[in-house]
Amino acid sequence: MNPKEIIARRVAKEFENGQLINLGIGLPTLTANYIEDGISVTFQSENGMVGMGKVADKDEIDLDTINAGGQYVTINDDGAFFDTAMSFGLIRGGHVDVTVLGALEVDQNGNLANWIVPGKMVPGMGGAMDLVVGAKKVIVAMLHTAKGKSKILKNCTLPLTAKNVVDMIVTELAVMKVTENGLLVTEISEGVTVEELIEMTEADLIISDDLVRREMQTI
């Protein structure tokens, strides 16, 4: 199983019946493929839709219906369309239960940086700042390292997207929860030792007494 699939499958386990969920572009979107049987959730696309379906097949394309990544998508029976003000009312107002998004950096205080690399990449924050401030649960889904360097830090070095907002980090190596005491490792992947994880993580880690070993065939 490739690392991204490991991450997407694990994130999907967090979804609960009836939740409204917003998935960021890229890896976070993959989680929709792995929702457990019997779990029914609603996806939001912040450009103006709840009840978003899948990417449209050629014969399903409606030029007026795109997701926040610009792809043509379908809308489910339970869906509805809204303008941007209402869409972000749902977000800022705490009506979105879970937001899953990627990060450039995240730190042990739950700070998140994912919108700008000064002088290099200035795409803008889009809806990300509102999403992480407004959603009830913020899950960062990303590869543990970039170019061999830990993306999980003691303190973010890039300009923040928001302060103290991340609840959970899911990487191919581990699942970590941001707690008042610091970053608590609750699950570690098959074939990874605690020592290796600590080695690959710049942030201080607290290892849970109830650490779960994630076996790849069961996630």
Next chain:
Amino acid sequence: MNPKEIIARRVAKEFENGQLINLGIGLPTLTANYIEDGISVTFQSENGMVGMGKVADKDEIDLDTINAGGQYVTINDDGAFFDTAMSFGLIRGGHVDVTVLGALEVDQNGNLANWIVPGKMVPGMGGAMDLVVGAKKVIVAMLHTAKGKSKILKNCTLPLTAKNVVDMIVTELAVMKVTENGLLVTEISEGVTVEELIEMTEADLIISDDLVRREMQTI
């Protein structure tokens, strides 16, 4: 012609093509009956409608369509329904061209009092405070006196609905404009002398050099 009809007919002359107009309950509503030929305006009902039509005949009643006074009304072809937030967005945002409303008191500084008589009558301001602050032109349409006392004062004595908002006062006796210099009488009704008007008005009046004598048959 009765005093209220005199007032309503005169106010209606202020309406211009294409305007969005909000009429208060009572006398202001009568103005809709006297709109001049060739003038096409749109009426708003702040509870959630633009393009309001007339009071519904028995066979036209739709229980879901009322005006701000609680009467069943019709909606015109050019109309639309909105929630209260949008309705007051139109009002506060300056999209309403004219609001016509009654007053308990109005003064020469354009202050208006029409929502409370402490200890006696506390109906609440409803939408009046937003309307007089938001509308581009505020016309007070009322009888000149109440129980023999002038309703047009040097300074309002009742709690205000808003400060410095009234543009024009139309009574059965005169038309007055609130200017930087004070209350300018621009028109006086047939059979009323300037001296009588001054006598019946507590506010200081400036008589326009171009004072128009309103002849009843022509208004």
Next chain:
Amino acid sequence: MNKVISLEKLKDIFKDDMTIMIGGFLGCGTGEKLIDALIQSDVKNLTIIGNDTSFVDRGIGRLIVNNQVKKVIASHIGTNAQTGQLMNEGKLEVELSPQGTLIERVRAGGFGLGGILTPTGVGTLVEENKEKISINNKEYLLEHPLRADVALVKGSIVDEFGNTMYKGTTKNFNPMIAMASDIVIVEAEEFVNTGEINKEMIMTPGVVVDYIVKEAN
């Protein structure tokens, strides 16, 4: 997820001292079955947030007459003499808020805003105890958000998932209170299968709706 609930079961939700937002304008767009249930529950000391207190025999007005209300936050109480009388007797607290301000406060509560700045009420009794902020040399009142424990919404057409459309002038406060309350109960004038409402008419998404009462009016 079956959101349909009976009026009988609904009574378990209502508690003394709750803050309840109720849709409607002079009773138009108020769920009278929900008011029935609230009256039958006989919970007391309620704080009611709505545009007005309607008439003595309709909507919010009936709760006032039944002495279940400790405080009302509304823009207008003039059509219900009982409200004024209880207020004068010191038995009912009334907070009057301009209509446009009131709906923005509810919206701010539901949309996660910390407050709004409005020119309405500057220089009047409404500004008492409120912060004034000057933006570009114009004064505004800082008005705080409102939220409630329960919203009683009246939907013209409601589907099984809770998606709701409101006909004509029944919209008024309904779409906003559905965003600003912890528990959202919708009374369906017409109840349909999920997906049967034109998606361009849905103002309240089912995701914010907790319970649906489908007894016909």
Next chain:
Amino acid sequence: MNKVISLEKLKDIFKDDMTIMIGGFLGCGTGEKLIDALIQSDVKNLTIIGNDTSFVDRGIGRLIVNNQVKKVIASHIGTNAQTGQLMNEGKLEVELSPQGTLIERVRAGGFGLGGILTPTGVGTLVEENKEKISINNKEYLLEHPLRADVALVKGSIVDEFGNTMYKGTTKNFNPMIAMASDIVIVEAEEFVNTGEINKEMIMTPGVVVDYIVKEAN
């Protein structure tokens, strides 16, 4: 009152240095005929307010490529490389605003609010030079309203009076920019007689619309 205007005549409205709000999200819900007219007018030094700068060959993106823009206020510019390049060269000023904040600023401009308080952006670069206000021990940024000289709106169905409905996700910024601009121009994908649009679907009332362009897409 005939609001229908030709693309040719439309050019008389556009002036150098104007602030223009443009609807659309990555070009979906942007009136491309209106962009054509703006490009043909060749007015310069525009300030453009919109969600994003789309792609180089679509919507706002085309104005960027045509060097007509002095400043952009948007939430995202990452899909149009030209925006970033001109910014880095100092030829284009970019003000980034979080999407939810940006739309509330436009709404405040159109709805007569002096500002809004949002938790979004607290503790980030976004808070620079902005007032922070604490409400119930939570910090909020005071964000100021936005208005424009002209709004370029794309309507899915527009009637003669200007009443407009927006299909699917083309709504995005369109209903709010139509409230926040002195001159509102709507490009009609479908043009119908007054009264033919279902009144429950109209998001923009004709009273705020000044001009309608009905050339088919």
